[in-house]
Amino acid sequence: MFILNASEPKELATYLQKQQWLGAEETILSLTKPGEGNMNYVLRVDTGTRTFILKQSRAYVEKYPQVAAPEKRVITEGAFYEKISSKKTVQHYMPNLIGIDVENNVIALEDLSKANDFTVLYDLKYQLKPEELIQLIAYLNGLHASFQKIIIDNELANLELRKLNHEHIFHYPFLGDNGFDLNTVQEGLQELALPYKKDVRLKQQISVLGALYLSRGKYLLHGDFYPGSWLKTADGIKIIDPEFCYYGSREFDLGILTAHLYLTQQDATLHSIVVTEYEDYPELNLDIMDGFTGVEIMRRLIGLAQLPLKMDLKTKKQLLKFARTLILK
Template structure:
């Protein structure tokens, strides 16, 4: 059963049959919820409540030409189940109401007045000291979760590996970078023709695919952070797996660089969560480069000169020392 907005009577009957909607609930409205890349996400309102329905397809919702494993909503469900048992960090996750494996459909709490933090690319001052504290508190708590039985999530990691560590560094990869910003394709040759860099990134990619020791979010960037009256919520955990905590923190720091958050703030956050410095730097640099030159573009307000400066900084982070 593939859902779309507005829900049809067939959809509503299915949701009742699966216990996602109560027998006496009437759907008053259904609409697309947010601009997520991976999945079809709907906000469904009844006379009693509003819920989020998140469904995966065998492809990326925003890029139907890109295949993706349907079981990713099952990974997200497993992640929230683990987090619900952790008193220190459970409140950061939305509540789970139901999961239907037959249609890879996840029913979640609707976060009232929840707004993501994509605004920081335009307004870096929105990355407050309190938000930084909250994000570090979440990561430190998450990375203490014992999750030896968490799914390997190999298929999603393979997809992510391709788009982080391989495609952005390949010439003729099919990405229309000049269509995003004139001159961006020429600038990308700075990384696509750097043999030392490519070798280091390939090595890092193998590390990403190897077994790790800590449960990690796997896509810890501003689109996964929600501001709400009830506090910070962390969503979109379908890339979660047991890996290196440096990956989560590195992704976070990379997006602060891309948002032009002052270096002194970034340095402070890095020092307050001491991890393997070389590994952290390499993951940070790689995330910067894949967001500048990869398929998953961001709403950045950077000139070509600013992107070149960031690319040079990212290359230095990756090549600085062995991890």
């Protein structure tokens, strides 16, 4: 398998020309890392006249090489981009797909240069503008409404990657001894988490929600709809990294979004925008959505996938208690 490597531009140029992603007269001026990706090896290619993005998935998580992961996951992501390209109202919010190399687990994408993600929200000093949230909801409206299954099948099932995600959302954070000392994140967090790890009723309900996450559904989901997947560009909000995509319950996408509004302490008026702007909100199962919201809050506070959250222990205690309430409603 060809391995992307920023330190080998000549070999990469040959590879890109073979894929017809680089013209015969084009050269690579620079290779840079476009952002802090977790799952995949990502490069920005600059030819002097244009830039584009390369993503390669390997048999492990890029940020945590000790964690095994399905090596074909980026091909599923490429299939998602192919799927949504037929709907302009959804494609508008995402980069265009340039190509897919199934043999080497690589996709090439349009570069949304001069863009910043919304992880700045975790400083707890930034409030989303109403028009920004409205754009995020408009994307979900288009995605969920445009791509529905009448007959549930295995298209974009993405089960192996979802199993990995399931472990880190619904199981690992709630193990009594998972080998991750939360006090290395923040002193006192390990003790704060312990009652939830021992809460049998809570863990039973989380298990039910986890089973729902692993089941197949009728709506195409982004699957990881949080601030790290939202970009602020000159052309408005853009959405990236749909690698956890699958056909499932739309309450999951809405639950993840809502969880991060709570985690970043957004104004209550923004929560009301979700209610008014999501077109099928009255049809949602709010108990399930709240459950997914609560689990996402808890796993981000006491799981491995920590956020750069500038939050004191007292506030985390309040959020964990609130999240438990959401799950056990």
